[in-house]
Amino acid sequence: MVSWAACDTCSSKVVKQGFLLRITFGFDTGHGEELALLWVPRTMLATRQIGLGFQSLPCSRIQAALNLNRGPRLQAKWVPSIQLTQRAWNSTIPPEDEKDGHIETAPNESILWVDNIFPLRLVGLRLPWRNPETDIPGLMKRFENSSLGVMDPASIVKRALPSDISLRVTEILPRVKDGGVFVKFVNPPEVTAKEVEEKVAKLLAEKPIKRFFSPLRGVQAGLVKGVPWLEDLQRYPKARLRIEFVPKNPGEEAVELSQESLYSMFRRYGSISDIISQPWDSKVLPKYAYVDFFFVRDAIMARNCLHGFVVPEELGGGKLGTKFRISYERRTKPHRVWDWITNHPRIVIPVIVALLTGLTVVVFDPIRSFFVKAHVSRKYRLSNSRVYRWLRQQTSDIFALRRGGAEQAGLNAVWSHRKDIIEQIQAWLMETAETFIVIQGPRGSGKRELVLEQALKDRENILVINCKEIVEARGESAIIKKMASQVGYRPIFSWANSMSSMIDLAIQSTTGVKAGFSETLDSQLQKILQTSASALQALDLESRSKNDADASLPADAYLEAHPEKRAVVVIDNFVYNNNDNTLIYDRIADWAAALVQSDVAHVIFLTNDSSYTKVLSKSLPDRVFRHVALGDLSPDVARGFILGHVNADQKADESNDDNSAEKQSVAVVPDLAELDACIGTLGGRLTDLEYLARRIKAGQSPKQAVAGITEQASSEILKMFLLPGKITSDGEHKWSVEQAWYLVNQLSKNDVLRYNEVLLSDTFASSLTAPDGESALEGLVNAELITVRSHAGRPRSIMVGKPVYQAAFRQLAADKVLSAKMELARFKELVKIETGNIDKAEKELVMLGSLPSQPWGAHERVQYLLSKVDGAQKKITEYEGxxxxxxxxxxxQY
Structure with missing residues (x-):
């Protein structure tokens, strides 16, 4: 009798680590002979069963685990090979086979492999029947019972065995991973194992057993000729088998079998697709070969039947015999096309780029062209629908859905004054001349309203591009996005440009070839503009009818004969801040030139800068532009504009208010004499006149309104040009504060300054912060502080940027404290300039005085330097005073 007891010296470790058991023989544990000490770790104190919680291991369970099973060798039992659990420490090898993981057989025993019992890859899943790997005690009872269920694996095994032979089954080992079972049986004396295999195969052929998970393939069986390996590794069946040729005993020599021998031994288990021998020059040991089956079940059958099989000499195994060691191998499918693609990037990458480009053209270009046409024609806008226009008519007295009546009445006087210009523009749009129409004028002169609201008010298909929004965008992606939004080009993937650049850089660094995925800003702008040109041409031809007399003409000839059918492209704020982003202006000008030369559209440029000819002449060097210059309004037109505002407002009050007499008595009627004087001070700039009219409607007199406007202009000039820090060091300005104040002070005294005289002044010629005088004047012109008039192509005179600035300059110069502060800063700079001149002259005098003897020609140079020092000193004395x-x-003063 085997008994156990906890060790007295190690009893403290029971809770923390485990039990140390003393095993003895005898009826009494205290007097028996001690056999061994057994350590039971704490991990064995609790076991996990499928579907149950953790249970403690009682002493009786430990006692039962220590009792050795000494029953008969041929006792029939079901031995589980795989536990349905994912714990790595649980073995799936039978207890008596734990040493090598193989099935041992007696001389009178054989093993039969029965396939297609379980579905493949079912490890770790709960089966619908009772688990064959955990139902150890009652499995053989179910096997011997005649009323077995159809779904029971034991029933399938029993049905596969012939009934005319008295086979005594000793062990059944299920292999869920391989989908079958090993059946160990005792060979009958009158029948050999080979005959048993044939009878089983014949029975299954005559009475096939089909499983629910494999309706086309029945249960098959084969005699195991080798020694199966019962492993529980994560290796799942494959259709390819790797057969390694190893010696029968260690140290002996193995023989590599030929493909004919392998075919004769493996073909009986299923159809073979290919047999691949080891390359003749391979140094890999042991030698191996690949056998590829068409079906995985055939490969499973061959492996389980021939693993460990020793090939005798008569079958080609050599004198000592060659043993098979078979394993599943994942078949590597040949990827010849992919290998060729990866090995030829210099050819493949340009082809991929071309295909992607073609796909983009085929898929996205029609969509983008549709959106451009919808943007230009305004077909799908809410304001063009009939319902919206009806609501607008019905609610015109309630909601202000259009420009106010006062503003419209005031503008009518302006349009009457500029009626000849409007008619001239409309006449140009009916001609076939392939040139540009340029409307030039200062900001606030009404260029945009003149063109869009008067000259093109009855025109369809108008595209307006605002260059200011495009130029002010930061970054290439933002520029592309703004350009696309101006023409209605969508969808646009501006973010993809940076990603494409990174991909292109990575490919170029690895292959040495530029892939071309990324596109430059120039190419993307051209792509957007080309799509827009195609959409404009399609819009021009939409109204073309088959019944027209010239319907048979080509598209170019038809548009040339019908200039009224062409779309109109209005490019606003052209040459806005021409210092940066000249590429944008060049591309827009080239695109506009292509439109007018191909008779696709009329192009109208709206610009404030007179240097537009430098850009447009590059695109159309052999054309004379149609030019219109808009200046300030004359005093009569300006007075009519203001009175139109006021009178229209009073008429609206009379028509909408029942107490019109009361309103008439308190209505503001400006003094015409005072108004004429104020208009002379304010000038004829349209925006300033509109501001004046609004102030008069608010109840101010013309003099008060002009004083407020002048005060506001003075504050803007002080903030933008005369505050400290507005110098070249901030990266945005090319002028200094002293130069801006010099012009303000001089223009407050004189209406016009000579251009070259300003450049020769010390403030511009010798400035320490902005040494380039012409660049400083150009920057001040762009900022609209001054205006430069030209004559015969050269700058001639300098005037104020706006008429109201004349009064603002005088107001700023009349401020004694401000004038003294600015003049003090200018004199300080002049003192620094003269001090620098003296330092240069003194250094040269020191150098001349250090010569050992005075050269005969140095006397005049010394006198010149002394006179220069004297003149500079006199200026410094004057400046100091x-x-x-x-x-x-x-x-x-304050």
């Missing part, structure tokens, strides 16, 4: 007076003004 003026600075003293200015400091006195600053310190005594």
């Amino acid at each position: 003026e600075m003293g007076k200015l400091k006195k003004v600053i310190s005594t």
Whole structure:
């Protein structure tokens, strides 16, 4: 009798780590002979069963685990080979085969492999029947019972065995991973194992057993000729088998079998697709070969039947015999096309780029062209629908859905004054001349309203491009997005440009070939503009009818004969801030030139800068542009504009208010004499006149309104040009504060300044912060502080940027404290300039004085330098005197 007891010296480890058991023989544990000490770790104190919780291991269970099974060798039992659990420490090898994982047989025993019992890859799943790997005690009872269920695996095994032979089954080992079972049986004396295999195969052929998971393939069986390996590795069946040729005993020599021998031994288990021998020059040991089956079940049958099989000499195994060691191998499918693609990137990458480009053209270009046409024609806008127009008519008295009546009445006077210009533009749009129409004028002169609301008010298919929004965008992606939104080009993937650049850089660094995925800003702008040109041409031809007399003409000839059918492209704010992004203006000009030369559209440029000819002449060098210059309004037109505002407002009050007499008595009627004087001060700029009219309607007199406008203009000039920090160091300005104040002070005294005289002044010629005088003047012109008039192509005179600036300059110069402060800063800079001149002259005098003997020609140079020092010193003395007076003004006045 075997008994156990906890060790007294190790009893403290029971809870923490486990039990240390003393095993003895005898009836009493205290007097028996000690056999061994057994350590039971704590991990064995609790077991996990499928579908149950953790249970403690009682002493009786430990006692039962220690009892050795000494029953008969041929006792029939079901031995589980795989536990349905994912714990790596649980073995799936039978207890008596734990040493090598193989099935041992007696001399009178054989093993039969019965296939297609379980579905493949069912490891770890709960089966619908009772688990064959956990139902150890009652399986043989179910096997011997005659009323077995059809779905029971034991029933399938029993049906596969012939009934005319008295086979005594000793063990059944299920292999769920391989989908079958090993059946160990005792060979009958009168029948050999080979005959048993034939009878089983014949029975299954006559009475096939079909499983629910495999309706086309029945249960098959084969005699195991080798020694099966019962492994529980994560290796699943494959259709390819790797057969390694190993010696029968270690140290002996194995023989590599030929493909004919392998075919004769493996063909009986199923159809073979290919047999691949080891390359003759391979140094890999042991030698091997691949056998590819058409079906995985055939490969499973061959492996389980021939693994460990020793090939005798008569079958080609050599004198000592060659043993098979078979394993599943994943078949590597040949990817010849992919290998060729990866090995030829210099050819494949350009082809892929071309295909992607073609796909983009085929798929996205029609969509983008549709959106461009919808943007230009405005067919799908809510404001063009009949319902919206009806609601607009019905609610015109309630909601202000259009420009106010006062503003419209005021503009009518302007349009009457510029009626000849409007008619001239409309006449140009009916001609076939292939040139541009340029409308030039200062900001606030009404260029956009003149063109869009008057000259093109009855015109369809109008595309407006605002260059200001495009130029002010930051980054290439933003520029592309703005350009696309201006023409209605969508969908646009502006973010993909940076990603494509990174991909292109990576491919170029690895293959040495530029893939071309990324596109430059120039190419993307051209792509957007080309799509827009195609959409415009399609819009021009939509109204073309088959019944027309010239319907048979080509598209170009038809549009040339019908200029009224062409679309109109209005490019606003052209040459806006021409210092940066000249590429955008060049591309727009080239695109506009292509439109007018191909008779696709009329192009109208709206610009404030007179240097537009430099850009447009590059695109149309042999054309004379149609030019219109818009200036300030004359005093009569300006007065009519203001009175139109006021009178229209009073008429609206009379028609909408029952107490019109009361309203008439309090209505503001401006003094015409005072109004004429204020218009002379304010000038004829349209925006300033509109601002004046609004102030008069608010109840101010013309003099008060002009004073407020002048005060606001003075504040803007002070903030933008005269505050400290507005110098070239901020990266946005090319002028200095002293230069801006010099022009303000001089223009407050004179209406016109000579251009070259300003450049020769010390403030512009010798400035320490903005040494380039012409660039400073150009920057001030772009900022609209001044205006430069030209004559015969050269700058001639300098005037104020706006008429109201003349009064603002005078107001700023009349401020004694501000004038003293700005003049003090200018004199300080002049003192620094003269001090620098003296330093240069003194250094040269020191150098001449250090010569050992005075050269005969150095006397005149010394006199020149001395006179220069004397003149600079006199200027410094004069400046210091003026600075003293200015400091006195600053310190005594507010």
